[in-house]
Amino acid sequence: MSMDRRRFLEVAGLSALAVAGKRGFDALTDGGRAEGATERRPAARWAMVIDLRKCVNDRGCTDCIAACDRAHNVPHFDERAHEVKWIWREPFEKAFADHGSPYTEDAFKSKSLPVLCNHCDNPPCVRVCPVKATWKRDDGIVMMDYHRCIGCRYCMAACPYGARSFNWLDPRPRVKELNPDFPTRTKGVVEMCNFCEERLAKGRAPACVEACGEQALVFGNLHDPGSEVRRLLRTRHAIRRKPELGTGPNVYYLV
Amino acid sequence: MSDRGLIVGGLVLFLALVTLPLWFNVAAGTTSKLPELTLPEGKDPFGTAEYMRASHMDLLMTWRDEVVRNQERTVVGLDGKTYAKSLTGTCLACHVNRATFCDRCHDYAAVKPTCWECHLEPRPVQRAAQ
Numbered sequence: 584m585s586m587d588r589r590r591f592l593e594v595a596g597l598s599a600l601a602v603a604g605k606r607g608f609d610a611l612t613d614g615g616r617a618e619g620a621t622e623r624r625p626a627a628r629w630a631m632v633i634d635l636r637k638c639v640n641d642r643g644c645t646d647c648i649a650a651c652d653r654a655h656n657v658p659h660f661d662e663r664a665h666e667v668k669w670i671w672r673e674p675f676e677k678a679f680a681d682h683g684s685p686y687t688e689d690a691f692k693s694k695s696l697p698v699l700c701n702h703c704d705n706p707p708c709v710r711v712c713p714v715k716a717t718w719k720r721d722d723g724i725v726m727m728d729y730h731r732c733i734g735c736r737y738c739m740a741a742c743p744y745g746a747r748s749f750n751w752l753d754p755r756p757r758v759k760e761l762n763p764d765f766p767t768r769t770k771g772v773v774e775m776c777n778f779c780e781e782r783l784a785k786g787r788a789p790a791c792v793e794a795c796g797e798q799a800l801v802f803g804n805l806h807d808p809g810s811e812v813r814r815l816l817r818t819r820h821a822i823r824r825k826p827e828l829g830t831g832p833n834v835y836y837l838v
Numbered sequence: 839m840s841d842r843g844l845i846v847g848g849l850v851l852f853l854a855l856v857t858l859p860l861w862f863n864v865a866a867g868t869t870s871k872l873p874e875l876t877l878p879e880g881k882d883p884f885g886t887a888e889y890m891r892a893s894h895m896d897l898l899m900t901w902r903d904e905v906v907r908n909q910e911r912t913v914v915g916l917d918g919k920t921y922a923k924s925l926t927g928t929c930l931a932c933h934v935n936r937a938t939f940c941d942r943c944h945d946y947a948a949v950k951p952t953c954w955e956c957h958l959e960p961r962p963v964q965r966a967a968q
Contacts, residue, residue, distance in 0.1 A: 656958075720909075726906070728906050728907065729956065730902065730906070761958055762958075763926065763958040763959060763960050763961050764960075766956040766957045766958065767956050767958065768956060769952075769955045769956050780909075784909065784911060
C-alpha cells in the first residue's frame, strides 16, 4: 500500500481526534464503566457519637475502657512511656484544646471524656505507612494488619490524636485477663482501636458501646439517613477533634 | 611402603570417629523415628494429609490475608460445610492439642512458626493443659 505524506497526516490526525473524543465523552458521561454497573457505594460508613451530657467518665466511670481492654487483650503498663491505649480518658481541655477560652465553663474544664481512634476519612497514618500494614476499608474503618507491621512508628508520628501505641515490651504478661478469642500483640508492633471490626462482622455493636450503662456511646452507619447516629447529628450540636486538620474524624461529641 | 599399616589404620580410625554420631543414632534407634502426633478422627475438610503436611502454612497465610485484608471470613470445606477461616477457631477445634500436634512436628522439623506469639489457644485446650 502506498501512502503519500498528506494522506498519512490526515489519517493520523483523525485517529488522534477519535481517541481524544472518546476520552472526553467518557469523562463527560461518566462512561467507561461496565454496562449495568451501578455506582459502587459501600453499604456502611461507621461512626461513633459520644453524648457528653450522658457520659459520666469525669465521675470515674471507665466501663467502656475496661470492656475494650478485656475484648482486645490491651496490656496495662504503669510507666507512661510504655502505655498502650485503644480507648482512654482525656480531660476536655486536652481533647478539645481549641475549644477553650479563659472563661470556659468550669463544668467543661473539669470534664474528662473517652477518646479513641477517629477512623478518619483521610487518615494520615495510612498515608505514611511504608508497608501498607494499615489501610482504610470501604466501610471507613482504619484497619491494621499486625502481621505486617514493622514497628517503624511513622503512623504514630502522623496521627494528630495520639490514637496509636507502640509495644515497647512484650505485652502478653501485662494483660490482666487473656481473652483467647482475640490475639494479643507482640513486642515491636503498633496497635490501635479497630472499631471492633471482629464484632461488627458478627453483627454486634462495639464492646465499648455495649458496655456503656448510660448509653452515652452510639455507634452506627452514617450512610443510613435513618440511623441513630444520623438522628443525633441532625438534632444536636456535635463537635469533632481537630477537624481543621482535614483528617475528617468520625467520632462525634455531643456537647 | 613400610607405613602402610599405620596409614590405613589411621584412616579407619578417622572414619570411625567422623561417623560416630551416625552409629550412635543407629544404636539408639532414633534415626527413623518420626514424631508421634495425636490425630483427630474423621477426614480433614481442607485437604488430604499429604497436602496438609506440605502446604498447611500456605493455606493459613492465604486465610489470614483474606480475612484481614478482604473480610472474606468463611470457606466451604471439601465436605460442603462452611467454616470460619480461623486457626484457633477451626483448626484447633479438631486438632485440640497444640503441644502434641503442632509443636511436636515443628520441633522435629526444626521450624519456629510465629503464630503463637500473638494468637492464643482456645479455651478448652487451655483447660485440658492445666
